[in-house]
Each structure stands twice: as C-alpha cells, then as structure tokens.
Amino acid sequence: MSGLGxxxxxxxGTPVSAALAxxxxxxxxxxxxxxxxxxxxxxxxxxxxxxxxxxxxxxxWVPDAALAARPLARLDDQDWDAGCERVIRSTIVLMQAAYExxxxxxxxxxxxxxTIGLAGQKNFAAYSAACEAQRCLVKSVARAWGRRxxxxxxxxxxxxxFGGEMAESAPRESLLSPLSLxxxxxxxxxxxxxxxxxxxxxxxxxxxxxxxxxxxxxxxMPL
Amino acid sequence: xxxxQGITCEGRTVxxxxxxxxxxxxxxxxxxAAGAEVVCAVRRPETGAEVVKEIAAAGGRxxxxxxxxxxxxxxERAVHATVERSGKLDVMIHNATSTLSAEQxxxxxLDDAFWEEIVSTNLRAAFWCxxxxxxxxxxxxxxxxxxxxxxxxxxxxxxxxxxxxKAAVRALxxxxxxxxxxxxxxxxxxxxxxxxxxxxxVFDQDPKWADHIRASVPLGRVGDPMSDxxxxxxxxxxxxxxxxxxxxxxxxxxRTLLL
Numbered sequence: 485m486s487g488l489g490x491x492x493x494x495x496x497g498t499p500v501s502a503a504l505a506x507x508x509x510x511x512x513x514x515x516x517x518x519x520x521x522x523x524x525x526x527x528x529x530x531x532x533x534x535x536x537x538x539x540x541x542x543x544x545w546v547p548d549a550a551l552a553a554r555p556l557a558r559l560d561d562q563d564w565d566a567g568c569e570r571v572i573r574s575t576i577v578l579m580q581a582a583y584e585x586x587x588x589x590x591x592x593x594x595x596x597x598x599t600i601g602l603a604g605q606k607n608f609a610a611y612s613a614a615c616e617a618q619r620c621l622v623k624s625v626a627r628a629w630g631r632r633x634x635x636x637x638x639x640x641x642x643x644x645x646f647g648g649e650m651a652e653s654a655p656r657e658s659l660l661s662p663l664s665l666x667x668x669x670x671x672x673x674x675x676x677x678x679x680x681x682x683x684x685x686x687x688x689x690x691x692x693x694x695x696x697x698x699x700x701x702x703x704x705m706p707l
Numbered sequence: 708x709x710x711x712q713g714i715t716c717e718g719r720t721v722x723x724x725x726x727x728x729x730x731x732x733x734x735x736x737x738x739x740a741a742g743a744e745v746v747c748a749v750r751r752p753e754t755g756a757e758v759v760k761e762i763a764a765a766g767g768r769x770x771x772x773x774x775x776x777x778x779x780x781x782x783e784r785a786v787h788a789t790v791e792r793s794g795k796l797d798v799m800i801h802n803a804t805s806t807l808s809a810e811q812x813x814x815x816x817l818d819d820a821f822w823e824e825i826v827s828t829n830l831r832a833a834f835w836c837x838x839x840x841x842x843x844x845x846x847x848x849x850x851x852x853x854x855x856x857x858x859x860x861x862x863x864x865x866x867x868x869x870x871x872x873k874a875a876v877r878a879l880x881x882x883x884x885x886x887x888x889x890x891x892x893x894x895x896x897x898x899x900x901x902x903x904x905x906x907x908x909v910f911d912q913d914p915k916w917a918d919h920i921r922a923s924v925p926l927g928r929v930g931d932p933m934s935d936x937x938x939x940x941x942x943x944x945x946x947x948x949x950x951x952x953x954x955x956x957x958x959x960x961x962r963t964l965l966l
Contacts, residue, residue: 522819555886556834557841561779564834569826572871576817583815601874604881604953612882613830613875616859620874621814623862628813694862 490536491685492529494519494543494578498551500596500645501544503674504681508542516545519574525581538585540685543578543618544596547571550611551648559610567610572617579625583634590633592685595622596677598643598650599704602696605643608650615640619696626694635693637684641677642700644670668701714938714945717742720793721944722785724776724836725803727754729904730854730932734802737937738944739767746789748774748803776803776832786839797849798944799840801833804854809905811865822868829872833879841887848891852943853880855896855955857963873898877955884953893952895943900959901936902929925961935960 493511495501505513518528532538549566559567575595582593600608601615619638626636643654676699683689684697696706721738725731726747732754739745739762747769749755755771762769770792774785789796805828807821833853840851858866859873876896883894900920906929910917921928930936939958942948957963 556883557838559834559838564831568834568875569831572826572875573822576814576822576868576871580815580817587815600882601878604878604883604885606882606886609879609882609886610834612878613834616878617830617871617875620859620862620870621867624858624864624867624870625814627862628864628867 490532490538491540491542492532492538492582494541494545494574496545496547498544498546498646499670500641500674500677501546503678504542504544504596507678507682511542514545514578516547519545519578522577522580525577526584529581529585533585537589538582538591540592540594541578541582542594542596542681543575545574546597546611546646548648550608550614551646551650553607553649553653555607556609564610568614571611571614572621575618575621579621583629586629586634587632591635593622593625593634593636594639594681594684595619595637596639596641596681598646599640599698599700600643600650602640602698602706603704605650605653607653623694630693635689637693638696639677639680639684640696640698640700640704640706642673642703645673645677673699673701714942714947715742716941716945719743719797719944720746720789720795721798721800722746722748722789722796722840723800723802724748724774724785724832726758726771727751730899730901730936731802732758733932733937734800734940735769736762736765736767737933737941739769740765741941741945743798743944744793745769746785746792747771748776748785750775750803776801776835777827779835782832782835783839786843790843795847796840796843797847798852799836799844799849800852800854800940800944801836802854803832804828804903804905806905806908808869809866809903809909811909813865814867817868825868826872829869830875833876837879837883844887844892845890850944850948851883851887851892851894852940853896855898857898857900857957857959860898860955860957860963861965880955881953888952893949895948895951895953896955897939897943898955898957898959898963899936899939900924900930900962901932923962924959928960930958930960
C-alpha cells in the first residue's frame with residue numbers, strides 16, 4: 485500500500501494466524517475480547533489508529549470451539565454460538581469499526597478462513613456456516629463500500645493451516661485437484677497465504693475487490 | 708393438478724416452516740397437490756387453519772402446528788407433532804424468514820437487535836430444524852431442505868446480514884450432505900426469487916425498487932410463488948431428487964448466475 489499506515493491483525497492460536505503475525509510484524513494485534521461487541525471493536529481500532537491512520541484490517545481469528553470436530557446432532561446451543569454465530573458477529577463488528585476509519589480515506593479488509601465454507605466439511609457444520617457468512621459479508625461490503633475506496637477480500641486456505649481436529653480431518657488430496665497437496669508442506673502454503681495477503685494489500689490490487697482467493701494448491705476452485 | 712406435473716411426493720410426510728403465507732403457503736399447497744402429507748408449521752394459527760382448509764378442499768392431506776421458529780421448544784414440538792400424526796418424517800423444510808428480511812441497510816447501520824432478528828429466523832432456526840429432524844430423517848432416509856437466496860451467493864450491498872445468514876445456510880447444507888450422506892439423507896438448498904411477503908412489503912413502500920429488481924432478472928419478473936417457485940420445492944422434496952445432495956437449486960429467473 486502506498487502511504488503506509490497501520491494494520492490491525494485479528495489473531496488467534498492457529499498456524500496461519502501465527503504466520504501472519506510474523507509476516508506483519510508491526511501490525512497491531514486484535515484479540516478475542518476486542519471483538520466481543522461493537523463498542524469493544526471500535527475502541528480497539530481507535531487505539532490502533534492513535535499514531536497512524538488505520539489502512540487495513542486482517543481478520544484471521546478462529547475460536548478454539550470451531551476447530552473441534554463434532555456432529556451437528558450433538559451440538560448444543562452454546563456450541564453453535566461459539567462455533568458459528570460468534571464468528572459472524574466478530575466479523576460484523578470489526579468491519580463496522582473499520583468502516584469508521586476507512587470511509588474518508590479508504591482501506592482494505594481481508595478475511596482469512598479455511599476452505600470449509602466453500603466446500604463444507606462433515607463434523608464442522610457450524611464453523612463452515614460461519615465461514616461462508618464471512619465470505620458473503622466480504623462481498624456485500626465490497627459492493628456497498630467500494631465507492632469509498634474500501635476494498636474487501638476473502639483468502640480461503642487449506643484446513644491443515646488452522647490446526648486442531650480440523651487439520652487432522654482434512655483430506656490429504658483430491659482426485660479433482662491438479663496439484664496434489666502431497667509433497668507440499670504446510671510452511672510453503674503458509675508462505676502463499678502471506679504472499680496473497682501482501683498482494684491484496686498492495687497498490688497492484690487496487691482495482692480488485694470482493695474476491696475469493698483459494699490457497700490450497702488447487703484442491704478447490706472457487707470463482 | 709400438481710404444480711410440478713409428473714413429479715410425485717406420494718407417501719412423503721413433509722414438515723414445512725413458514726407455511727402460513729407467501730412462498731411457504733404456495734409450497735404447502737403444491738406439496739399436498741403432489742401427494743405429500745403436509746404439516747404446516749406456522750407462527751399465527753389462523754394462517755395455518757386457512758392453508759389447511761384450502762388443501763383439504765382440494766382433496767389434499769394437511770394439518771398445522773403452532774411454531775415460532777425463534778423458540779427451540781416450538782421447533783422440537785413441531786417435529787414431534789409431525790411424527791405423532793404421521794408416524795414418520797420424510798422431509799424437513801425450513802422456509803420461514805423474518806418479515807423484516809428485505810429491509811435495506813448497509814452493514815455500518817446494522818444494530819444488534821436487527822441482527823438477532825435475522826440470524827435467529829434464518830440461521831439458528833435452520834440449525835434447530837436440522838438437529839430436531841435428524842433422528843427421524845435417519846429412519847426414513849429422508850431429506851432436509853433449507854431456503855437460501857441469491858443474496859447468499861453473490862452478496863448484497865443493502866442486505867448484508869440477510870446475505871450472510873443465507874450464505875451460512877448454503878455451507879450448512881454442504882457440510883450436512885457429507886455428514887448425513889451415510890445415513891441416506893440428502894440435504895439441499897433452494898434459492899428462490901419469488902414474490903415473498905417481505906419482498907411485497909418493500910415493493911409497496913418503494914415501487915421503483917420493484918422495477919429495479921424486475922429489470923435485473925433476465926426472465927423479466929419476480930417469480931410467482933405457485934407457478935414458478937413451488938414446483939422446485941416439490942422436485943427437491945420428491946424421491947426424484949434422491950441422488951442430489953449438498954446443492955443449491957437456483958430459481959431466480961436468471962438473476963443469480965455466479966453459483
């Protein structure tokens with residue numbers, strides 16, 4: 485991005501989150517408590533922008549509850565909220581808070597999530613639903629806020645990069661994939677996630693918005 | 708005559724939420740005309756009684772159960788009532804949505820109360836319908852059908868919360884198709900662009916919006932609930948669709964092209 489400002493990076497304990505935190509060393513880290521409400525999110529992003537204008541929000545947070553495999557029939561309402569609705573609410577309040585900073589100067593919102601929203605994943609129904617809601621929110625704000633030079637993107641990455649039981653349950657390869665994941669290390673895929681995010685933040689991507697980029701060596705091919 | 712000529716739901720017991728008005732009412736009538744026994748889950752008893760009366764007058768089989776889909780106990784009770792009356796449940800359809808679901812606002816204007824209204828009716832209720840129906844669908848190797856929308860596929864600048872919940876439903880269907888496939892249950896979405904109660908409310912408020920919507924549909928109209936939309940739900944609820952799972956059937960007159 486030209487005229488570098490600050491980046492807010494919403495993180496958790498997943499490998500992909502750690503890789504983003506390493507790559508964007510100067511980014512202000514947004515924690516779980518910072519997106520429990522609209523007020524909390526607004527306060528968190530206000531702190532980030534105290535010294536420099538906020539230019540980008542990267543939301544890569546995944547709750548631990550979302551990474552545990554469990555059939556839908558065994559989910560209670562609390563499980564559902566933790567694995568699904570809480571994730572959507574976090575995305576909404578962070579986007580709303582970012583809008584207040586971006587509406588005059590523009591900015592970039594990137595949501596990083598596993599591919600399970602695109603393709604579904606048994607025993608992860610709640611979180612898969614949340615992922616697709618996030619991806620649709622990205623499209624909706626890309627449409628609504630584009631005239632304010634606010635861009636929004638989804639980066640959907642191989643489930644292996646999110647750890648937990650999700651990583652263990654991910655298929656290792658697909659007959660439909662032109663690039664088998666076999667032989668491709670998680671480190672290489674993590675590097676690709678970082679590279680993709682860097683590109684989407686750059687001026688080279690200034691005419692792109694509302695996109696979904698899959699970083700999974702070709703297992704899934706979204707539009 | 709069945710709305711979906713040649714497609715039969717004979718012998719199928721269907722529980723349908725939001726059956727009292729709009730698309731749901733048309734679906735109930737069409738499903739019964741196709742031979743299904745329909746249990747109409749309705750928030751307002753008088754609407755359920757009217758639909759059941761109309762179905763019975765046409766020679767169909769239907770009953771109604773009071774169900775506010777924002778209350779888990781009501782959803783559970785509707786499923787139990789269906790199984791008590793019919794001895795089984797073949798098809799669970801979650802169609803009900805909020806009458807406010809077409810209210811337009813961009814994301815920065817969304818507040819907690821409006822979000823709760825939309826997420827509870829569209830998404831949490833879909834989860835509840837799935838959870839309550841699952842034990843019975845395993846017995847019949849039946850079907851779960853959830854209503855989604857073009858807004859849940861392409862996003863919508865002025866319906867972001869609605870689009871998000873409808874997108875979530877699509878992923879729910881894909882995950883459950885994988886999870887429940889070994890039980891013989893198929894799980895699908897229908898994305899209609901039909902003249903719903905919510906749509907009509909917006910059109911009444913702003914006729915220009917109706918013109919805008921119609922202009923964006925290649926077939927030039929918003930779908931008629933009975934002749935354009937109901938046949939698609941009859942197909943998905945029938946055994947003719949038994950090898951289709953994890954899919955979204957888009958009935959939007961060509962308005963939604965990016966599946």
